Amino acid sequence: MNPTAAILIIGNEILSGRTQDINVQFIAKRLADLGIKLEEVRVIPDVPGRIITAVNELRAAYSQLFTTGGIGPTHDDITSECIAAAFGVPWQHHPETFAMMAERMGENFNAARQRMATMPRGARPIANAVSLAPGFSIGNVHVMAGVPRIMQAMFLALEPELPRGVPITMRTVYGMGIFEGAIAAGLTDIQTRYAHVDLGSYPFRREEKGGVAIVAKGTDVPALEAAIAEATDLLAAQGATPVQGEPL
């Protein structure tokens, strides 16, 4: 069984529509490569009770939980102390991080910035090349920045520590000029015969041309390819022009 995961986005700025999230797609793709099955994403506001409840629900339900957002120095950055509360441990200075930041920042290491060196007891910092202040892991929870390039650096630094499974692979065939309704019965038949392949059907339109993307996802690559070969035949039989490969 592949490990499972959830992402918790602590983000008023996503819920207000101010910011377009792009962290989910980055993490989702990396998790697929690592063989970790992403099972849920939640976006919640910067409210302590909401954060604590969601962290405890999701860390119990999945083998790994990744959070993004709320670990900066300002008043609205409350993720770290909420993680401590969720785990029932003190929120305290992390000595190595505190010393490192004090040295690097000198007189600019004010009270606000000292909060970024304050972590739940037992946290393991996630050092990274982009931001001086680290993220951290505690138990199966990985606490990362919301700013995409910092989050990405933290995730890549964290990867060697994560459990792995069989990579989750996708194969796709595009049928141009066809509607889903015309191939639905045939797809159901393919899905039935490849029960352990996750077969999806997605209409698309690019400029004035439209069609259907048939996506096979799973850990058994020969089965994915066999299912896509059958979907390709199904599309061709309906008069569509099948094109295998990456999105057009």
Added chain:
Amino acid sequence: MNPTAAILIIGNEILSGRTQDINVQFIAKRLADLGIKLEEVRVIPDVPGRIITAVNELRAAYSQLFTTGGIGPTHDDITSECIAAAFGVPWQHHPETFAMMAERMGENFNAARQRMATMPRGARPIANAVSLAPGFSIGNVHVMAGVPRIMQAMFLALEPELPRGVPITMRTVYGMGIFEGAIAAGLTDIQTRYAHVDLGSYPFRREEKGGVAIVAKGTDVPALEAAIAEATDLLAAQGATPVQGEPL
């Protein structure tokens, strides 16, 4: 009190990283204008038990629930029957929709497409200009397509039916060339004095220039503007160049 809302994205294609969601931001912005407070977003896989549980949790917790995805004609489109199961009502042909689609599609109205005219008993169709097959509402749950331009047409068609509150407004000031840590104490002070304004601080970088965006959000526009005026003074006092308005 403004009405509250959640979005439930039924989307293997989001969890796999194949597709970048853009529906959340569209819905979030519209809800803010309508005065409906978006409190949570969840993304879950196309699995019946997951859909039924999430629908029942979220429709109980918030005054409105919007779902996207899973209402097409193929085997992986299972949202509609899961909504029926969540409400404990039969999933049955919707007579007006069935008749309309039968007339418009003629001999192409096959078994797969008839599923799109099948709804939980008591559903109210969401007709729209883009797709022949409607979305639907049942109780406080609004079931929409996943394809963005179809979802948008459905949402706009639905808007007149939604409860409204005081519009949720944002005002922003950008401080160029400054770090959050330098203004954190001052921001905490402003937030304390404007307790009913939701004050957020977001680092940004555009090309090689960086800074901080201070965002005030809420229903009391004079208070938002007063808080942003104070934040502007705070930024100027720190030597940043404050710029009010839309994202740079």
